[in-house]
Amino acid sequence: MLDGTGVFTVRSAYNALLTQALGTQQIRFTCVVWKIKIPPKVKIFIWRLFVNALPTKEQLLNKNVALQAYQQRCPFCNDALETIHHVIFSCCYVDRVWK
Ligand SMILES: [Zn+2]
Incomplete structure (x- = not known):
């Protein structure tokens, strides 16, 4: 999978795998979680909750x-x-x- 510029990156591969596993709706939510101003351990907990980990x-x-x-x-x-x-x-x- 390539990113928007046509270059393969680890991020583009991660996003492709995450989209395949979760679907785009949850991807949007998990991306929002990383931008909220809360302690990192809470962000990681929420992310692990949504990826069933x-x-x-x-x-x-x-x-x-x-x-x-x-x-x-x-x-x-x-x-x-x-x-x-x-x-x-x-x-x-x-x-x-x-x-
Ligand atoms: Zn119980």
């Missing part, structure tokens, strides 16, 4: 790490599989923290 039990299972059923659950509520969606959006414990 936060360390969760679901990620370990996807990498064929053997976990017992009790080890797969959310450490906060101990009620569901620890997924990014669960921990950020639907965990009852985390919901109280957000509020």
Whole structure:
């Protein structure tokens, strides 16, 4: 993949791979995240959230790490599989923290 000037760059390859993986809508959002004036660790956290790269039990299972059923659950509520969606959006414990 080439950039707008017709030159291959690491950035153009990165953008092509990211577009292929996420789609253009999320690409625009993740690009906006880098421009917001927030601490770098928060930017990285948000970016990892949107590229599905936060360390969760679901990620370990996807990498064929053997976990017992009790080890797969959310450490906060101990009620569901620890997924990014669960921990950020639907965990009852985390919901109280957000509020
Ligand atoms: Zn939970």
